[in-house]
Amino acid sequence: MGSLICKSADEAGLPADPEFRAAFVSYIEWGSRLALENSQAGAKPPMHMPMPRWWWACDAKPGSRLSALAPATEVQQPVAIPGPNEPVNFTQHIKPLFRKMDRESMSFVFDLWSHRDVRTHSSEILKRLENGTMPCDGVWPKDKVDLFRRWVESGMVES
Secondary structure: OOOHHHHHHHHOOOOOOHHHHHHHHHHHHHHHHHHHOOOOOOOOOOOOOOOOOOOOOOOOOOOOOOOOOOOOOOOOOOOOOOOOOOOOOOHHHHHOOOHHHHHHHHHHOOOOHHHHHHHHOOHHHHHHHHHOOOOOOOOOOEEEEEEEEHHOOOOOOOO
């Protein structure tokens, strides 16, 4: 498959340098494996999973996402959403929104379990949550996005 992909890349005028081609072929092969896995009988891909997007810092490699065929291993605890007049804080309400998998997938940039890091990157995080590009395995429900927005708009208190 790699040779046909490279031939198509040549015909499309994509860069021919080894680093680009290795990343390009790796992504295409990863996507093909993902498509094959998700089309198997008994597969349970996460609901509302967005189409994976490729970028240079992409973690699109085997093991970077949960298998649709694997038994569930990480159970996310429910997050208590405070009432309209109750304060929102990072420790109790925001940090628990981010799973271990989310934290690990973003660790090359910042720590999703760090108040300082999330505060620093809050506008970009909120933008990605709103447009459905974060987290990488599915869109957050509206109530969780709204909770994050409330935290941002209320001053991003830690605890």
